[in-house]
Amino acid sequence: MKILVMGPGCPKCEQAEKNVRDAVAEAGIAADIQKVKDFQEIAKYGVFSTPAVVIDGEVKVVGKAPSKKDVLSWLK
């Protein structure tokens, strides 16, 4: 599973990454988690505000940090 956490590194983006990492750890799954800060790269996904989380190519959330519970539901 490949997870992209998109955002330039502001507090909300950091929170999004933390919640993703916590959820992956809790789920006990293997996932490649990458941060994407480049806006050209982010825009390729049709994402125009951040933070955003993409799992295996599907954009799950845009414009807010998802909760750990949200992320866990996407990992199932």
Add this chain to the structure above:
Amino acid sequence: MSDCGCSCQAAPKFVFSCSGAADVGEVADQAARGVSREGAAKMFCLAGIGGRVSGIVKSTEAAQQVVAIDGCPLNCARKTLEEAGFTEFGHIQLVDLGFKKGESPATPDNIQTVMRAVSEAFSK
């Protein structure tokens, strides 16, 4: 909202156009592009909504405000957004602005008229 100065600060405003084949579709399209160029809102891809492209759909869900422009009463832009589950958006129908299909070329005056209507819709 954080105050870090990044894109987290403000959700965008999006304008969608039917961009249909008729002259009124061209007027709608050019008006959306004009508004986007002026910076009042960003023109976004209606085809991405129709195709359920996840990034386009989720970005639209996160938008501060959305306005759709339809060139004719078939209301393809409005219906495309509604089919994707969007209900809260402004809608401009060019018939309501006096444009008749087949008799409304994409002249600068016509485009400006629609651009003004879009700006008004965003100010509501």
